[in-house]
Amino acid sequence: MSHPAPAGPVLEVDGVSVRFGALIAVNRVSLSVGRGQIVAIIGPNGAGKTTLLNAVSGFYHPYEGRITFEGKDRTRLQPPDVAALGIARTFQNVALFKGMSVLDNIMTGRLLKMRGSFLLEALYWGPAKRQELEHRAFVERIIDFLEIQAIRKTPAGRLPYGLQKRVELARALAAEPKLLLLDEPMAGMNVEEKEDMCRFILDVNHEFGTTIALIEHDMGVVMDICDRVVVLDYGRKIADGPPAEVRKDQAVLDAYLGVAHE
Amino acid sequence: MAAVAKSTDAQALDPEHDTFPKLVRLNARRLGNKVAIREKDFGIWQAYTWSQYFEQARLIALGLASLGFARGDRVAIVGDNRPQLYWAVMAAQALGGVPVPIYQDSIEKELEYIVDHAEVRFAVVEDQEQVDKLLSVRARCRHLQHVVYDDPRGMRTYSEPGLVSLAELCELGKKFEVGHPTHFDDEVARGAADDVAILCYTSGTTGAPKGAMLSHRNLIATARNAARCEGLDQDEEVLSYLPMAWVGDHIFSYAQAIIMGFAINCPESPVTVLSDLKEIAPTYFFGPPRIWESILTGVMIRVEDAARPKRAMVHFFLRLAQDIERKRLSRQAVPLWQRLLYLLGSILVYGPLKDNLGFSRVRRAYTAGEAIGPEIFLFFRGLGVNVKQLYGMTEASVFVTIQRDGDVRLDTVGTPITDVEIRISGEGEVLFRSPGVFQGYAKNPEATRQTLEDGWIRSGDAGFLDHDGHLKIIDRAKDVSRLADGTIFAPKFLENKLKFSPYVREAVCIGQGRPCVTAFINIDLAAVGNWAERRNIAYTSYADLAQKAEVYELIHREVERVNRSLAEDEVLRGAQVRRFLILHKELDPDDEEITRTRKVRRGYIAQKYAPLIEALYSGQDRVQVEAKVTYEDGRTGTMRADVSIRDVDVSSAQAAR
Numbered sequence: 010m011s012h013p014a015p016a017g018p019v020l021e022v023d024g025v026s027v028r029f030g031a032l033i034a035v036n037r038v039s040l041s042v043g044r045g046q047i048v049a050i051i052g053p054n055g056a057g058k059t060t061l062l063n064a065v066s067g068f069y070h071p072y073e074g075r076i077t078f079e080g081k082d083r084t085r086l087q088p089p090d091v092a093a094l095g096i097a098r099t100f101q102n103v104a105l106f107k108g109m110s111v112l113d114n115i116m117t118g119r120l121l122k123m124r125g126s127f128l129l130e131a132l133y134w135g136p137a138k139r140q141e142l143e144h145r146a147f148v149e150r151i152i153d154f155l156e157i158q159a160i161r162k163t164p165a166g167r168l169p170y171g172l173q174k175r176v177e178l179a180r181a182l183a184a185e186p187k188l189l190l191l192d193e194p195m196a197g198m199n200v201e202e203k204e205d206m207c208r209f210i211l212d213v214n215h216e217f218g219t220t221i222a223l224i225e226h227d228m229g230v231v232m233d234i235c236d237r238v239v240v241l242d243y244g245r246k247i248a249d250g251p252p253a254e255v256r257k258d259q260a261v262l263d264a265y266l267g268v269a270h271e
Numbered sequence: 272m273a274a275v276a277k278s279t280d281a282q283a284l285d286p287e288h289d290t291f292p293k294l295v296r297l298n299a300r301r302l303g304n305k306v307a308i309r310e311k312d313f314g315i316w317q318a319y320t321w322s323q324y325f326e327q328a329r330l331i332a333l334g335l336a337s338l339g340f341a342r343g344d345r346v347a348i349v350g351d352n353r354p355q356l357y358w359a360v361m362a363a364q365a366l367g368g369v370p371v372p373i374y375q376d377s378i379e380k381e382l383e384y385i386v387d388h389a390e391v392r393f394a395v396v397e398d399q400e401q402v403d404k405l406l407s408v409r410a411r412c413r414h415l416q417h418v419v420y421d422d423p424r425g426m427r428t429y430s431e432p433g434l435v436s437l438a439e440l441c442e443l444g445k446k447f448e449v450g451h452p453t454h455f456d457d458e459v460a461r462g463a464a465d466d467v468a469i470l471c472y473t474s475g476t477t478g479a480p481k482g483a484m485l486s487h488r489n490l491i492a493t494a495r496n497a498a499r500c501e502g503l504d505q506d507e508e509v510l511s512y513l514p515m516a517w518v519g520d521h522i523f524s525y526a527q528a529i530i531m532g533f534a535i536n537c538p539e540s541p542v543t544v545l546s547d548l549k550e551i552a553p554t555y556f557f558g559p560p561r562i563w564e565s566i567l568t569g570v571m572i573r574v575e576d577a578a579r580p581k582r583a584m585v586h587f588f589l590r591l592a593q594d595i596e597r598k599r600l601s602r603q604a605v606p607l608w609q610r611l612l613y614l615l616g617s618i619l620v621y622g623p624l625k626d627n628l629g630f631s632r633v634r635r636a637y638t639a640g641e642a643i644g645p646e647i648f649l650f651f652r653g654l655g656v657n658v659k660q661l662y663g664m665t666e667a668s669v670f671v672t673i674q675r676d677g678d679v680r681l682d683t684v685g686t687p688i689t690d691v692e693i694r695i696s697g698e699g700e701v702l703f704r705s706p707g708v709f710q711g712y713a714k715n716p717e718a719t720r721q722t723l724e725d726g727w728i729r730s731g732d733a734g735f736l737d738h739d740g741h742l743k744i745i746d747r748a749k750d751v752s753r754l755a756d757g758t759i760f761a762p763k764f765l766e767n768k769l770k771f772s773p774y775v776r777e778a779v780c781i782g783q784g785r786p787c788v789t790a791f792i793n794i795d796l797a798a799v800g801n802w803a804e805r806r807n808i809a810y811t812s813y814a815d816l817a818q819k820a821e822v823y824e825l826i827h828r829e830v831e832r833v834n835r836s837l838a839e840d841e842v843l844r845g846a847q848v849r850r851f852l853i854l855h856k857e858l859d860p861d862d863e864e865i866t867r868t869r870k871v872r873r874g875y876i877a878q879k880y881a882p883l884i885e886a887l888y889s890g891q892d893r894v895q896v897e898a899k900v901t902y903e904d905g906r907t908g909t910m911r912a913d914v915s916i917r918d919v920d921v922s923s924a925q926a927a928r
Contacts, residue, residue: 149313154424159542161314212425 017080019044019188019220020065025074026244027060034060036244037074042188047214047221049231049252052241053264058224059101061241062190065222066098067091078188093121097186099177101193101224107166111176114165115151118183119144151179154216155209171202175209182213189213191223195230203227207234232256240264289464290487292328292365294529296459299325302505302532308354311539311547319354321532327355329455331437332362333444335393336454338417338435342367342461345389345414345470349373349382349405350397352511352537355421355437357525359395360515364468364487366458368393371470371482372516374867375401376860378901381480383408385472389482389713390414395437398422406431464488470713471518473665474866482713483518483665493668493707494526496689500673501635507533507555508632512544517868518665519639523557526668545569548629556636560643561869563658565797566628567647568773572801588616592653593646600652600681621654630656637661637673640868642744642764644771645681652679660684662742666728667691668707672742683741693742694727700748701730750873752783758845760788765846766871768836772829773798777858779871780848781884787849789887791880792826793857799825814912817853823917826853830919838922847921850887852894854880855912861901883914892916 018041027035035057042048050058063069065076067088076084078094086094097118105114123144129137152158155175160168165176174194181189194210195203211234213219225231231238231252238255240248242264248255255261288294298307303322310317319327335346346363348370350356363370371389373382375397382404386394392414394405402420409415420426421437435443448454468487472480511524524535533555538547545566558566574585591612598605613621625631636651636658643660651658657676662684663669671693674685687693691705704727711719722729733751734744745751746761754760762780769778769790777793796813799822803810810816834847858864858871864879865871877884879898886894897911 146313149315153313156540158314158539159546208425215425215427 017044018042019079020222021075021077022061022065023075023077025061025064025071025076027057027064027069028072034244035064035071035241038241038244038246039074040239040246040249042220042222043236044220045214045218046236047210047223047234048237048239049235050222050224050239050241051226051228051231055243056241056264057244058241059192060244062098062192062222062224065091066096066190089121092184095185095187096190097181097184097188098190099174099181099192099194101196103170103173103177105165105173105176105180108164110162111157111165111168111179112148112152112161114176115148115179115183116144118180119148121184147185148179148183151182154182154212155179171198171206174198174202174206178206178209178213182217182219185217186219189219189221191221191225193224193226195225195227203230210234228256284464284488284491286463289491290364290459290462290466291468291490291526291529292361292459292462294491295321295325295328295361298529298532305505305532306534307528307532308357308535308537309551310354310537311543311550314539316536316550324354324358324361327441328358328361328365330441330444331355331358331395332365332458333447333451333455334419334440334442335362335368335444336366336451336458337443337447338393338440340366340368340393342458344368344393345371345391347371347373347386347389347391347394347396347405347415348515349377349394349401350375350421350515351541352513352515352520352524353397353421354537356395356397356515357511357535359419360469360521360525363393363395364462364466365455367462367466369467369470369484371472372514372521373472374474374514374516376514376867377404378861379404379408383411384479385482386415387412388479389470389472393417393419395419396421399425402426402429402434406434409433462487464491467710469518469521471521471665472516473518474860474868474870481715481718484710484713485518485665485668485707486710489668489707489709490522490526491530492690493670493705494522494530496691496706497522497670497673498527498531500675500688503527503531503533503555503635505532507531507634508551508553509533509535509555510538510544510548510551510553510629511535512538512541512547513557513559514867518669519557519663522669523555545629549627550629552626552629552632554632554634556630556633558636558638559640559868560638560647561641563638563643563647563651564770564773567650568795568798570624570628571773572797575801575805585620588612588620589650589653591616592621593649596649596653600649600679617655625654625656630654633657635659635676639663639684641870642767644767646771648681662744664728664730666709666722667703667705668709670707671703671705671730674741680741683737683743685742686740687742693736695735696729698748699733699735699745701732701734701742701744702727703730704728754782754788754846755784755786756845759842760846761843762873763871764843765790765833765837765848768833769829769848772832774802774825775829777865777869777871779858779873779876781877781887782846785888788846789884790830790848790851791876791883792830792851792853794822794826794853796857813857814855814910817855818913818915820915823853823915826851827917827919831922834919834922848919849921850916850918852883852887852914852916854883855896855914856898856900856910859901862899886914887916 020042022040024037024039026037052058064071067086195206238252240261247260248258298321304320306318307321307324308319346368348356360370373385386408405418417433419435419440423436465486467484468490469485470482472482474480513520528535536551538544595605639661659674659679661673662671670688672685672687694702696702731748732744733746733748746763751761760782765780766778769775776795779791782788808821830848837843837847860867894914899909901907
């Protein structure tokens with residue numbers, strides 16, 4: 010993969026722990042994601058991958074440690090503020106507005122970029138109209154990019170699962186994120202859908218230079234598209250490095266093949 | 272037997288306007304601000320005028336010239352219907368080159384054959400997918416040097432030599448023009464009517480594809496004659512959705528559009544065609560029978576989902592419309608009460624339905640390539656869509672016969688257009704001669720000799736002219752054969768009858784030299800799937816659905832229906848289908864079972880499915896198969912399946928009544 014040299018990490022997670030009562034879901038995990046990289050977070054079920062992602066997106070607040078985004082500490086921000094900073098995400102369980110059209114769903118990704126008064130918007134007049142047209146044009150570029158023209162006006166709830174995942178990606182992209190968090194973007198997809206999704210993720214990374222952190226179980230996918238792999242097990246980071254190295258790491262093999270933990 | 276339509280004007284073409292680039296230049300002058308081409312992009316129909324059309328094509332041509340394009344060079348055109356690709360066709364012609372459009376869904380092997388055989392030196396393609404195919408083919412095709420792509424998406428990391436984007440090519444063209452200000456005009460002026468304008472590879476049902484060479488004169492004369500016969504004007508709107516590699520699209524979307532100056536519309540993507548059709552509402556439309564069929568199937572599926580009173584109303588009015596249309600076609604009087612009801616139906620059903628399908632403005636629509644089911648034909652004509660049948664071939668620049676307005680029939684393909692002569696050979700084969708008759712197959716004198724005799728083309732179709740001069744096609748001449756007991760067996764005739772059922776997508780009949788007729792069936796996944804859901808029959812895949820006992824029962828009834836209709840035919844009564852099976856996989860051009868234009872390749876199927884054919888004639892009621900499938904990226908895999916076989920009762924003439 011030929012990426013421009015990272016000019017300082019986009020995201021830095023420093024000794025972060027998240028606990029739910031007595032349960033420590035994420036235990037002093039540190040990792041950094043360089044600009045323009047695709048980083049995979051892998052690990053067995055319950056390893057704390059999604060919790061870590063939730064901490065980054067502001068949904069959970071760490072019990073200890075620091076999260077720095079583009080050099081600024083933002084450990085304690087709320088999700089909307091995180092989104093405003095340029096972090097967008099998709100969800101493990103598809104979270105679309107089922108009754109709304111695909112187009113409207115993606116438009117919601119632009120909400121943070123919209124400003125104006127309720128009245129002007131309602132009248133669709135002046136700057137409000139201009140703004141709406143600009144946002145629509147941007148959304149159309151994403152629709153074209155992800156090849157979902159045919160379902161533009163279809164209610165999201167009527168779509169097959171693979172397409173819903175793609176619409177979620179589209180909505181995340183609509184926010185023009187600097188960092189994109191993907192929670193199992195390929196779960197439950199067939200081989201063909203996975204290949205498509207891989208191509209879209211790579212294309213997003215190439216065309217927009219978006220930094221991507223993703224959780225994925227399919228090792229083939231991870232090895233193919235990621236620059237770096239971070240492995241979690243029982244809330245702890247057990248490996249971090251290029252896919253080829255991580256694949257050979259004994260601790261990783263143990264975690265996946267199952268070795269008695271003391 | 273012979274039918275000759277009188278020519279109204281001489282074959283001579285004005286040397287100022289005898290090639291397509293010259294005609295586009297004329298359009299740019301005469302109709303400069305009129306829309307020539309639209310493309311739905313980013314959700315909006317973007318329009319280009321004739322002067323933009325000309326200017327864009329000119330820049331592409333100059334760009335190609337800057338890369339060393341020489342007269343006679345072949346240019347592969349690969350991609351969905353895009354304005355840029357139509358411009359590239361003109362650009363190649365302007366420089367005295369020959370465009371070679373290739374099916375965009377061709378797998379690498381097919382692409383390689385054509386690129387190699389046509390000695391393609393340049394390729395203008397749509398996107399990364401096609402670039403990948405051409406780059407991998409380039410290693411083995413020594414003529415191919417330059418690949419030009421339109422869509423830069425995903426191309427950032429490519430650094431292969433000879434790879435250039437269309438935007439870069441146009442920049443090169445602008446620079447080239449500074450040093451060679453008259454190059455373009457000089458090259459266009461050197462073009463002449465008898466230059467080869469396009470090389471169309473026909474995916475024959477046997478053997479390797481053959482490249483039919485059509486000259487500017489062939490295309491201009493034929494396109495113009497057909498346009499005059501049918502009264503086209505410059506305000507037509509066409510939807511360009513059929514593959515550019517198919518000669519029909521070249522005639523409708525390129526030749527006739529340029530000659531008449533009308534506008535063509537490129538859909539947003541292949542999957543949005545039906546909604547784009549609705550938005551454009553073309554005035555001039557062509558669809559092979561399978562397109563009409565799938566539109567009808569779509570309508571019927573939605574009607575079945577409607578509330579009962581609405582459904583009853585739609586069915587009532589559709590029956591009425593077909594009844595009236597049947598009377599009209601057989602020239603019977605339509606009673607006044609029916610005409611009044613039809614008016615009511617127009618308001619309640621026909622008008623809204625036509626509007627919804629995108630046929631509210633259509634003045635002429637055509638079907639060709641295969642026989643169309645009478646129900647389908649009557650359905651659309653009943654709605655008031657002027658669908659007509661035509662008969663054509665690549666080798667004739669498409670048009671041979673067309674049904675004229677007011678002279679439409681169910682079972683003929685119409686009368687010859689201007690300047691076309693038709694003759695029936697002693698063996699019953701249709702022969703014709705016209706200004707559109709091609710220049711021969713590229714690098715294949717043997718095939719040319721077999722097809723072209725003293726200016727007459729052997730169509731390979733068995734048919735006859737009726738007493739009104741209408742041409743009637745029976746079957747492919749070489750397919751008509753006899754059963755072991757000497758009964759005449761016309762496989763395609765039978766297959767078409769089977770395919771008239773909405774549940775049957777494809778059928779292959781076997782019987783030559785056999786004791787009886789048997790059939791392979793491909794079900795229509797959309798229609799049968801919907802039928803199954805309605806009956807709470809669960810299924811996982813095509814292979815699973817195809818082997819359901821209920822589905823066999825459904826298809827059984829369809830085969831019986833075909834047998835009943837055959838029982839009424841004096842000659843073909845003996846060739847009823849005795850046994851059938853539903854194939855475990857869909858016939859696919861990627862597996863070479865059918866051509867890209869969906870014509871059955873009998874020889875190949877007989878070979879590939881030999882065990883199934885043996886089982887059909889052995890009295891077994893199940894058979895195990897193992898089939899090789901080719902995935903879209905060229906990989907292959909195998910699937911195993913258990914296929915059931917069914918016996919069907921033969922219908923006697925008495926039972927039919």
